[in-house]
Amino acid sequence: MDYSSSPMTTEFTGQRPQTANLEDPLYYLSNMDTIVSWVADHHADLLTERERTRLVAFADLATGPRALLTRMVMRTGELFRADKLLYPELPVPEAEALKLLVQEGWLDNSPELSLDDLFRLFTLAELRPVFGGWLHQQGHPKTLGKAQMRELLAEAFSEPKPLQHWLAEAVGEQAPEVVQLQDMALFDRIRLMFFGNLRQSWTDFVLVELGVQQFEPVPFTPESRAFQHRSEVDGYLQMHQCRERLDRGEPATEVWADVPGPVDNPWLTSRRDRLLLELGRQAERQGEQELALQVWAASGHREARLKQLRLLERMKRFDEAWAIACQWRTSELTDAEAQGLNRLLKRLAPKVGADKPEPVDNPTLREFTLTLPKPDTGTVELAALRHLGTDDAPVFYVENTLINALFGLLCWPVIFKPLPGAFFHPFHIGPADLTREDFVARRQQAFEEHFGLLKTHAYKQHILDTFQTKQGIANPFVFWPVLDEELLELALHCIPPRHLEALFRRLLTNIKEHRSGFPDLIRLVPDAEQPEQRYEMIEVKGPGDRLQDHQVRWLEFFAREGIPASVCYVRWQGDEASL
Known part of the structure; x- marks a missing residue:
């Protein structure tokens, strides 16, 4: 299919895409083809001309290279040792498939590697000949463990460089090739538009035999899509990056500056509310209480309001907490929210000179x-x-x-x-x-x-x-x-x-x-x-x-x-x- 020229399908009326049978050794490739073609058909207007061209190029790849590229996309990270890519089900040798993928621009066979990259890709036995001489000159023993070696090398070897520059003196021409994926941003965008989130990995679809399950046929139209504009996809990706930064422990104040503003898209709004819930938690853990209050006040997540009130209580801002709690009490609450709010009001009442709320008259259980x-x-x-x-x-x-x-x-x-x-x-x-x-x-x-x-x-x-x-x-x-x-x-x-x-x-x-x-x-x-x-x-x-x-x-x-x-x-x- 020529994805670059086909208009977006307004409603899926033809044969529904089928998942592959696990008895086919290349079943994962069939499932990947399904994902790519689905997104290209239903979200073509949200892709750039270059992205559509790359999807055409992916579909045009021979089976062996396309299967190897799929395997690499499914794995963690973007850097791989060529000698570790062993997939006997491929119809061609791995080396031949790699060569074509490099020629077609899907892989870079001379990427610059940081010290961390090097230590992820190579074993201690392989690294000792590379750095043994330098470590010996610094008075360190040859029996250092990998973590100790990495720590000692960090300052002196902080600049990234190609693998040949790292290993040439130690292993000469025998140095294994390292390749880097060049289009992971595109594949992540495809994964987002297919799953509707980046929490699910490729293996959630590509490696699962979905054919054993029956699914309700739901019509797909432009109006039913979560993403109506490319900017909305970009906004989601930006929020995902913010969440990853929080997970890495970055300061909440820095992440808050990059959180996208409110949007009209209700689906994206709920995603933003969840991000703000976690951002507030991180801010509180990092001692940024005012930021936590600000972020939770901006979040529409059902857990955010109670967290805001509990923090105000801990900060002894009882009047402010009481006013918000009393206003919130008039809203429609879930049982868990009502239970938490009643407990809070009971604690706050004597602090603000108010009558304690009437105790909840729970019925007797049989x-x-x-x-x-x-x-x-x-x-x-x-x-x-x-x-x-x-x-x-x-x-x-x-x-x-x-x-x-x-x-x-x-x-x-x-x-x-x-x-x-x-x-x-x-x-x-x-x-x-x-x-x-x-x-x-x-x-x-x-x-x-x-x-x-x-x-x-x-x-x-x-x-x-x-x-x-x-x-x-x-x-x-x-x-x-x-x-x-x-x-x-x-x-x-x-x-x-x-x-x-x-x-x-x-x-x-x-x-x-x-x-x-x-x-x-x-x-x-x-x-x-x-x-x-x-x-x-x-x-x-x-x-x-x-x-x-x-x-x-x-x-x-x-x-x-x-x-x-x-x-x-x-x-x-x-x-x-x-x-």
């Missing part, structure tokens, strides 16, 4: 204890399940799978709505913005429409139809191996729709946290007269086990909403005397 024979095999949950289940009231081990699946099946079209920044390629298990703060807000109307089905009789058939038509297709809320139609039908008969809506709405307030913490078991009583008596969720705790915070929050929610749930504490027969 609990019961079972004393059972200790089984030879199996978990405590299975022991409780066998004891509690009857023919009229079967018990199922569902934990986080059932409620999530019911939600995922009801709201399938909403989850896979092709919004900007949600899908970057055809191989997503779910939307890339799933745990972002604005995931629900961007889909609010669509969620309300599907929740509206719960007020009619249509929701049951809708969920069952989706179960049939989407069987096996990846969905972040549906774990197919543990889901069957009999359990779905029984659950839909027993769980009242108003309870489902309450559960689903809480799930959406914090998807990252609320997808877990559901009770282990569910008891279904289909013949009970009252709908509220047709099911019960049961959290099982064995000897010495206790409820986790996120489990307690779910159980308290159940109690407030009138959703039947309880905690079952299991004790083993014969252990009572030790209690």
Whole structure:
């Protein structure tokens, strides 16, 4: 395909790209070709003429050189020893492929190397002949370790130079060749536009047999792209560089100066908010408290506000913290945020002469204890399940799978709505913005429409139809191996729709946290007269086990909403005397 002249595809309507079979020794090359062609087709307008030309040149490379170049791009760093590049699956010798890649400008075979580069590429045994004479003249023994040698050489050998200048006197013409990749910036840009992030490596796609997984077909249009302008790609890359600098421990004040300003792109805004969250943490660790406050105030990340308030409290700026906290209290908060804020207000109140906030009236949890024979095999949950289940009231081990699946099946079209920044390629298990703060807000109307089905009789058939038509297709809320139609039908008969809506709405307030913490078991009583008596969720705790915070929050929610749930504490027969 001539990437330099083809217009960007407005919607992917042809055959969807396929991943290679791992039985093909060059499967990774097929997957790399898929990535390059996908980005060239769907993001051509965000590439420069030179970049498009380079992608054409990549596609035109013979199989052997293209496969070797792919292997090098996938590895860490840009410098490689030619004698260490051993890939027997290549259809040509490595030396022949390297020669062509040098000729075509993909590799530089005489790069300048720093002392650090040299010590990364060569062994202690190879380096001793190079620096032994100098070290001996300085009065150092020949038995120095690699780290000690590097430290002693740092000041005298600080200038980069070609490998031949480093090793010529020691090994002469036998010096191995070192090559450097020349287009890593382009490949990083391609990786970003394909994955939507630089956290994922090439191996996340190139070395994975994605063919064993089925993916929901999502239409790709120019409007659904996360990046609409090249400047947005540049901004993301700039933010990524800032994050890397923070990870290296650079002063937060220096990194802050290079953070891009606010943007109109909501997807990039969330990325910037996360960067500012980490920048504030770094600033506080480095003693830059005022900068930390400034950065967290500018971040829209849900964790930033509480960190800002806690720092103000430590700085004894109680009035300022109290004013911000009181204003924040009127916002819609997640359970974790509300819990942290209430604790903070309780501490701040006496410092500012205010009344302490009313204590949260947490409901009493339903609990019961079972004393059972200790089984030879199996978990405590299975022991409780066998004891509690009857023919009229079967018990199922569902934990986080059932409620999530019911939600995922009801709201399938909403989850896979092709919004900007949600899908970057055809191989997503779910939307890339799933745990972002604005995931629900961007889909609010669509969620309300599907929740509206719960007020009619249509929701049951809708969920069952989706179960049939989407069987096996990846969905972040549906774990197919543990889901069957009999359990779905029984659950839909027993769980009242108003309870489902309450559960689903809480799930959406914090998807990252609320997808877990559901009770282990569910008891279904289909013949009970009252709908509220047709099911019960049961959290099982064995000897010495206790409820986790996120489990307690779910159980308290159940109690407030009138959703039947309880905690079952299991004790083993014969252990009572030790209690």
